[in-house]
Every structure is written in C-alpha cells, then in structure tokens.
Amino acid sequence: MVSGYKASVTRRTFLSLIIAAIFLMSFFCYRYRFQNSLQKILHTCIVPPKEEEAASKTELQVKVDAMYEKLEKLIPKVNFTNFNTTTSGRRSTVSLATPQETYCIGEDLVVQVDTFDHLGNRKTYGGDFIRPRLFSGDLGAAVTGVIKDFNNGSYQVHFPLYWAGKVHVHILLFHPSEGVAALWRARHSSLGVLGFVGKFEQFGKETVANCGFELKENREICEYKDALDEEAFYCYKAPGFPCESLRDMMGYERLKSYLTTAEKEMFQRPNVAVEIPPTFQAVTVTRCGDVTEAPKPKCQPGLGSPFPSGYYYKKIWNPTYCNMTSYKTGDDFMRCLQGKKLYLIGDSTLRQFMMHFTEGIKIAKYFRYHGSGWLDWHKALEAINLEKDLYISYKRHGFPLEHPTFYYFKEDLYTSRQIDRCAGGKDTIIIVSLGHHFRHFPVKVFIKRAFNIRRAVERLFIRSPDTKVIIKTENTRDIYCPVEMQGDFHGYTQYLVLREVFQGINVGFIDAWDMTVASANVVVHPQAYVFESIMSLAFSFACS
Incomplete structure (x- = not known):
C-alpha cells in the first residue's frame, strides 16, 4: 500500500511539473507574440512604412521628386568659407x-x-x-x-x-x-524672390492683394488651383471682393537675398x-584624307537631340543629326506656313517670332493691335494673312510672369491647358518655350510645369497625332543680370530638365541653350544669325 501511494504521489507530481512547464512555455510564446505585435502596431503608427509614404504621392509628384533628386546630385557638396x-x-x-x-x-x-x-x-x-x-x-x-x-x-x-x-x-x-x-541653396530657401500683387475688380471698384505660390500670414486666402496639373497659387482675399474678381497681376522684386554678405x-x-x-x-x-559625312535625314519631330546638337559655320547652324532648311525671306516662310495655324505659347522669346512675322518680313498683319516693337510685350497677340490663309497666335505661358506693371491676367492659362483646348491636326503647329520667368522660383515649380506640358502633348497626340509640336529651350542671357533672379546657372538646370522630360516623344526639340552658348550670346532676345538659325530649325521641324 505504501509503495502504491508513493507511486501515485510521484505520478501526480510529475504531471504537475509537465503542466507547469507547458504553462510557462505558452506564457513566453504568447508574450513574444504580443510584444512583436505591439512593436508592429507602434512602428506603423509612429513611423509609417516607406512604401505607404510613396503610395500617398501622385504619379506626377513622384516624377517631380525623382527629377529634383537627379539634379541635386549634380550640385557640389561644398561649404563657402571665404572668397580666397x-x-x-x-x-x-x-x-x-x-x-x-x-x-x-x-x-x-x-x-x-x-x-x-x-x-x-x-x-x-x-x-x-x-x-x-x-x-x-x-x-x-x-x-x-x-x-x-x-x-x-x-x-x-x-x-x-x-x-x-x-x-x-x-x-x-x-x-x-x-x-x-x-x-542652389538660395534658390530653395524660399518659394521665390519675386512677389506678386493681384488686382480685384467688382462693379467698377478695385482693390489689390498680395499673391504667390505660398502666403504665410494667417489670413483668409483665395486658392487658384488646377486639379489636373496639381498646380496652385494663392492671393489674400480682399475684403468685400469675391475670389473670382481677380483680374490683373503684377510682379515685383522682393528685395530679399538668401546669399550671405560674404x-x-x-x-x-x-x-x-x-x-x-x-x-x-x-x-x-x-581635312585628313577623304572625310565623308554620313547621310542625315531631314529635320523632323521625334529625332531627339544629342549634345552638342550642332555647330555654326559661316554663321549658319548645322545640326549634327539632321539637315536643316534655311528660312530667311517671306517667301521661304510662306512656302511652309500657307494654310497653317501657328500657336506660339511661352515668353517674350516667342513674342520675338511674332514680331519677325509682322514687323520684320511682314507675312502677316496684327489683328486688333496697333503697337510695334516691345511695347506691350506682355499682351496676347493675333496676326493673320487672309490671302494665304495663315493664322498666328501668341500667348503667355501662364503664371508666373515677371512684369512690373499690371497686365490682364484672365487669359493667362497654363500652357498645358492651352494645348488641351487646341483641336490640332496636320495644318496646326504649336511652338512652346518656357524658362526665363521660372528662374526666380524653386526648380520644382519648373519641373512640374515641364511634365504637365508633356502630358498635355501626349493627350493632343491621342486625338490629333499629325499635329506638329516644337519645344524650344531657354537661351543664355545677360552675364551680369541678378544671379538669384535671372542668372544663367538657374537657366542651365532648367535646360537639363527640358532635355530629360521631352525624350522619347514625337516633338521637334530646339536646343537654344546649345546654340546661344556656341555663339557667345549675352542677350535675352538673340539677334542676327543666331535668331535666324533658331527660326530655321523651328520651321524645319514644323514643315517637314
């Protein structure tokens, strides 16, 4: 009996130990799972996964950020200590x-x-x-x-x-x-060294308010947003005036530098x-031996543009990748443009095209405009030649525009929206330029605008693939212009953006930067043979 009792006690003790061991193992196992789950929950709440951060960005934002990062890698990581x-x-x-x-x-x-x-x-x-x-x-x-x-x-x-x-x-x-x-640091230390004043008008009454890409005062604002292009600018709301009453715009220098005195x-x-x-x-x-140049095709959209893209010889531009037709006289241009609609969308370097057609070679006459030269250069213009069935339009590229007096603002649609409104077709030519008026602002403003123009061109080609579209880069300008506002280094970074954005699309690409560096141009509106070469390349693409 004693031995049987002892055996029973031993079995119960052994069973208790097994149960205790199982309990302890379960406890540690569940504690580990709980801690792991809690860690995941806290990590998700406090530090969202990078995949989710990227997913929250639109496709356009991802492209803009990627382009910006590519540019930033080109900027030297050096600190200024002293001039010497x-x-x-x-x-x-x-x-x-x-x-x-x-x-x-x-x-x-x-x-x-x-x-x-x-x-x-x-x-x-x-x-x-x-x-x-x-x-x-x-x-x-x-x-x-x-x-x-x-x-x-x-x-x-x-x-x-x-x-x-x-x-x-x-x-x-x-x-x-x-x-x-x-x-580079100064350009991205603010949302621009150029400010804007908007003029609001309602039933004969006027008032003004500051505008810009960002407004810092804690006041009621008007937002002017293009949802498709994900672009916006703002004005402080003028008391008693609805946001829709914004009519005119004026730019002014902020007189603030982000460079140190040294x-x-x-x-x-x-x-x-x-x-x-x-x-x-x-x-x-x-000339060593028998040097023969490889045959080149006619200049036409879709060829791309190498670098260097060409050279001058006898003051005529020679593209290295295509044969350019020379356009000089009115007859030269009319053989290209008769029966065409020409849309010039950009800045004053395209206004220069309009002046050449109406005041230079005189193949068209202004419609409802009686000025000349650079007077009222900021105005939208139209010109016609009824006999040759030619229509020419010049419009600005939309906000921002550097102009020191008020100008009518309501017709300033973004370039992308102007392209969206264009029916296109085989008899339609669109020439786009942008750059100089964006040098005052962080480069992401320009990058987004460039991508939006490309997207609009892609939409145009879906409905009208035979439309001729030409992209003209900005050119060099005055060496001694204010570097933070208009300097050529800012222009160069924008030039690199346009070269990248418009690869692999059926457009003509005018490398005006290359053409003006080669010619040592130092004016914002190239003259003489440089301008003639830019025009010849543009209309070689347009009339191929």
Whole structure:
C-alpha cells in the first residue's frame, strides 16, 4: 500500500511539473507574440512604412521628386568659407591634353582644365560652372564642348572638330563650385524672390492683394488651383471682393537675398564669367584624307537631340543629326506656313517670332493691335494673312510672369491647358518655350510645369497625332543680370530638365541653350544669325 501511494504521489507530481512547464512555455510564446505585435502596431503608427509614404504621392509628384533628386546630385557638396579659397578663373589653366601640330576633322580636340583658388592653391574637388566654346571668328564657326568633371579640381573638355582652319579655345569659369552650391541653396530657401500683387475688380471698384505660390500670414486666402496639373497659387482675399474678381497681376522684386554678405563677393562683376587663360595659341585643324559625312535625314519631330546638337559655320547652324532648311525671306516662310495655324505659347522669346512675322518680313498683319516693337510685350497677340490663309497666335505661358506693371491676367492659362483646348491636326503647329520667368522660383515649380506640358502633348497626340509640336529651350542671357533672379546657372538646370522630360516623344526639340552658348550670346532676345538659325530649325521641324 505504501509503495502504491508513493507511486501515485510521484505520478501526480510529475504531471504537475509537465503542466507547469507547458504553462510557462505558452506564457513566453504568447508574450513574444504580443510584444512583436505591439512593436508592429507602434512602428506603423509612429513611423509609417516607406512604401505607404510613396503610395500617398501622385504619379506626377513622384516624377517631380525623382527629377529634383537627379539634379541635386549634380550640385557640389561644398561649404563657402571665404572668397580666397574659391575657384579663381584667372589662376586656373587650360592646356592641350594631347599636344600635336595639327588635328583632323572628325576627331575630338581634348583640353585639360586645372583649377586653383585665389591664393594659388590647387583645388581638390569639382562642381564649377564652366562654359566652353571652340570658335574660328573669320569663318563664323563655333561649337560647344562636353565637360568631364574628375571631381578633383581637374576637368577635360571634348570639342568635336567639324571644320578646317585655325580654331581658338574659349573657356569661362562662370561660377566657382562654392557659388554653385550657394545659388542652389538660395534658390530653395524660399518659394521665390519675386512677389506678386493681384488686382480685384467688382462693379467698377478695385482693390489689390498680395499673391504667390505660398502666403504665410494667417489670413483668409483665395486658392487658384488646377486639379489636373496639381498646380496652385494663392492671393489674400480682399475684403468685400469675391475670389473670382481677380483680374490683373503684377510682379515685383522682393528685395530679399538668401546669399550671405560674404557669398555675394563671388557674384560681383569681376568674378562672373572669367576667362580661364589657355597655355597655347590657336590650334590648326585640317581635312585628313577623304572625310565623308554620313547621310542625315531631314529635320523632323521625334529625332531627339544629342549634345552638342550642332555647330555654326559661316554663321549658319548645322545640326549634327539632321539637315536643316534655311528660312530667311517671306517667301521661304510662306512656302511652309500657307494654310497653317501657328500657336506660339511661352515668353517674350516667342513674342520675338511674332514680331519677325509682322514687323520684320511682314507675312502677316496684327489683328486688333496697333503697337510695334516691345511695347506691350506682355499682351496676347493675333496676326493673320487672309490671302494665304495663315493664322498666328501668341500667348503667355501662364503664371508666373515677371512684369512690373499690371497686365490682364484672365487669359493667362497654363500652357498645358492651352494645348488641351487646341483641336490640332496636320495644318496646326504649336511652338512652346518656357524658362526665363521660372528662374526666380524653386526648380520644382519648373519641373512640374515641364511634365504637365508633356502630358498635355501626349493627350493632343491621342486625338490629333499629325499635329506638329516644337519645344524650344531657354537661351543664355545677360552675364551680369541678378544671379538669384535671372542668372544663367538657374537657366542651365532648367535646360537639363527640358532635355530629360521631352525624350522619347514625337516633338521637334530646339536646343537654344546649345546654340546661344556656341555663339557667345549675352542677350535675352538673340539677334542676327543666331535668331535666324533658331527660326530655321523651328520651321524645319514644323514643315517637314
């Protein structure tokens, strides 16, 4: 009996131990699951997964951000300490990478650029804004070059050789890398260095209010939003005036700089666009053997645009990828434009086209406009030639527009919306340009506008695939214009955006930046042979 009792007790004790062990294992298991679940819940609430962040953005926002990040990678990560340690154009040097007596057409002339600071110390990083050019003045010939940055203070510039003769290398240090970094930071330190005043009108009464891409005062505002393009600007609501009564707009300089006092020395006149002295004289280029140029197609939309996209010879632009037709006389243009509708949408560099047609070669007459020259340059214009069945329209690209007096604002639709309203067709030509009026604002404003124009062109091609669309990049302008508002570095970043955005679409692409760098243009409205070449390329695309 005793042994049986002991056995029973032993069994109960063993069973209790097993139950306790199972309980403890279950407890730890569930505790781990609970902690893991709690951790996931807290992580989701406090730090949303990156996938969800990306999913909250629209497709357009994702594209804009990606383009911005691509540009930002090109900006040097340097800090300004003092002027003397920045790149000096006068102390830097340009030399031949492979010196020889003569060079051959079809080869590249490669030059080495070594940079030094104002104290004579060798620079150890890159990122300088350099503008290269190869030219023969007596031949009216010029071409730009491709820059390779070794990120150690040295660069190589590759110039393709297209003509025989004595050629000269001309390389400008436009801004040092420290200046590039400062300009990029300043441009994105606010929502623009240009402000706007809107004029509201109601039953003969007027009032004004500040407007812009962002308004910071805690007041009632009017939102003017384009939902399709995801673009908006705002005005403070004028008391007693509905938002719909906005009629006129005026731009003004905010008179606020986002550069430090010390940084501004880099942008004073003697320090902008300084020529880097070459260590050699003119280079001789000859025709070596039987050099035959590969056949090229006629210039037509959809060809894309390499870089360099062409060169001047005898002051005529020669695209490297297509054969351009020369348009000079009224008869030349009328053979292209008779029976056509031409829509010019952009800034004053396209207003220049309208002036050429109406006041220069006089193939059309203004309709309901009696001015001339740059008077009222901001106005929308129409011109007609009834005999030749030609209609020409010029309209601005929409907000923003830099203009120091009030102008009628209601007809300023975004370029994309103007394209959406166009029926298109084989007898319709649309030329678009934008850039100069966007230099005052963060580059994302320009990027979004460029993508929206492309989307509108894609919609146009669905309903009217035979419409001719030409995109003209902005050109270089005055060297000594205010760098934060109108400087060419801002223009260059926008130029890179347009090159990227309009790849792989059936448009004609006028690389006006390349054409004006090659010609050393320093005015906002190119003149003489440069303007003639821009016009010839535009209408080679339009009338192919």
